Amino acid sequence: MGVLAACGSGGTASSPHARGATTTRPAGADSSTSTSRGTSAAITPATQNLSFAASAPRTATQLTITAQSLGAVRIGMTHAQAQQAAGLRFDGSGDGFAYPTTLPQGFPHDFVGGTGINPDGVVQCVGAFGPPTAKTVSTPQGLQLGDPVSRVLAVYGAQARYVPAPTSGGMTDYSGYVVSVAGGNLAFVISEQKVPEIEGGNGILGPNSCTG
Numbered sequence: 601m602g603v604l605a606a607c608g609s610g611g612t613a614s615s616p617h618a619r620g621a622t623t624t625r626p627a628g629a630d631s632s633t634s635t636s637r638g639t640s641a642a643i644t645p646a647t648q649n650l651s652f653a654a655s656a657p658r659t660a661t662q663l664t665i666t667a668q669s670l671g672a673v674r675i676g677m678t679h680a681q682a683q684q685a686a687g688l689r690f691d692g693s694g695d696g697f698a699y700p701t702t703l704p705q706g707f708p709h710d711f712v713g714g715t716g717i718n719p720d721g722v723v724q725c726v727g728a729f730g731p732p733t734a735k736t737v738s739t740p741q742g743l744q745l746g747d748p749v750s751r752v753l754a755v756y757g758a759q760a761r762y763v764p765a766p767t768s769g770g771m772t773d774y775s776g777y778v779v780s781v782a783g784g785n786l787a788f789v790i791s792e793q794k795v796p797e798i799e800g801g802n803g804i805l806g807p808n809s810c811t812g
Contacts, residue, residue, distance in 0.1 A: 663708070663728070663737045667784030667800045670710060670726035670737075675784075675801065677723045679715035686710075693717045695771065697810075706734025708745060713801070713810045725801030725810035737798060739786060749793050752777045760788075763806050776807030 663671045672685040679698060683690055690698035690712070698721075699711035709729040715721030728737040731746030738744040743755045752760050756779050765775040774789045774797075785805040789797035799810040 661735055663710075663735060665726065665728060665737055665739055665786070665798050665800050667781050667786055667802075667805075670712075670728060670800065673712060673723065673726060675723050675726065678719060679712075679717075679721045679723070680719040682712055682715070682723050690715070690717075704734060706732055708732035708735060708737050710737075725799060725805060727797060727799040727810045729797045731794075731796065739798065743788070743795070743798070745795060745798050747795050749777075749790055749795060752788050752795065763787075766808060772808045772811045774807040774811070778806055 665671075668675050672687075673682045674685070677685065679690065686700075688700045688710075690700060692699050692701040693716050696716050697711050697713050698715045698717065699709065703709070708731075711727050711729075712723045712725070713727070714724030728745055730737065736744055739755075741755050743751055756777070759779050760777040761779070763776055763778055765773045767773075774791065776787055776789045779786045779788075780803070784800065784802045787799040787801075787805050787807050787809065788795045789799070789807045789811070791797075797811065799805060799807075801810050
């Protein structure tokens with residue numbers, strides 16, 4: 601897998617911390633939205649709002665993130681394939697990332713990196729920002745989005761490598777922890793002693809590599 605799109609150096613700031621509870625469009629994102637040149641036709645109302653878990657009912661309360669996937673969406677899928685797997689239209693984009701602009705109250709902001717609005721673009725990383733209240737996002741080891749930072753060390757121990765906030769500028773300037781697992785890395789952003797964002801991607805992934 602190549603270098604991730606919008607890898608935290610240069611570009612327009614698109615901090616997820618400005619997102620609301622029911623909308624996931626960050627400030628500074630592209631002003632237009634995408635229908636992905638007809639790919640949205642495959643996303644039927646019955647399958648929308650499943651939040652990246654196409655095999656689960658809308659009322660499902662848990663979503664798993666790994667270094668290679670977020671729910672049913674996997675790294676290596678095209679934008680169109682990821683939409684179909686998620687059961688969602690990725691109708692917002694910015695800095696190479698794509699995401700649904702509106703989700704049910706209490707759902708996390710889920711996003712994919714590398715595709716932009718191009719239906720043939722390939723997913724290079726996945727991420728979720730919270731804290732969610734109606735649907736949790738957790739790693740296979742049990743670290744949940746919104747957990748206190750102490751849980752990172754409690755769950756991963758010496759596997760968790762601390763990454764200080766960059767001082768050279770860039771799209772974002774988060775500190776966090778990175779854990780190398782099968783298939784790549786998991787990155788945990790730190791803010792106010794909590795984990796507001798979890799990212800999954802290849803071996804170069806860090807806290808500022810996939811902040812859609």
